[in-house]
Amino acid sequence: ESGDFSTPHVDTQDTTPAQRISRVMKWAKMAGECINVGNTTAADIVASLIIDDGNDERSNRKVLFNKDARLGGVVCVPHSVFGVITVIDIVGGEYENAGFTQQY
Numbered sequence: 001e002s003g004d005f006s007t008p009h010v011d012t013q014d015t016t017p018a019q020r021i022s023r024v025m026k027w028a029k030m031a032g033e034c035i036n037v038g039n040t041t042a043a044d045i046v047a048s049l050i051i052d053d054g055n056d057e058r059s060n061r062k063v064l065f066n067k068d069a070r071l072g073g074v075v076c077v078p079h080s081v082f083g084v085i086t087v088i089d090i091v092g093g094e095y096e097n098a099g100f101t102q103q104y
Helices: 015-023 043-052 059-064
Strands: 030-037 071-077 083-092
Touching: 015 030, 015 043, 015 059, 015 083, 030 059, 030 071, 043 059
Parallel strands: none
Antiparallel strands: 030 083, 071 083
């Protein structure tokens, strides 16, 4: 899992984005996750992640502009405090089993 440039977005099961992505596909070179809260339009979400204001490590920008990034998935969900949360998972390099399924 070398090359995981994301800020550690550990979930309630103590797994990282790279571990969660590995459940559904094999990937190489990089896996990362960007999270945006509050913005509701695609333009505002992307601009916020690129500007990455308040994030000294600029981890969102690093994931989005990683030269190995090749495939991404996006989900936007309502949130009681922030209005909406957008999560973008991105992988790079060669990948297998890129068929996606939804679970409810």
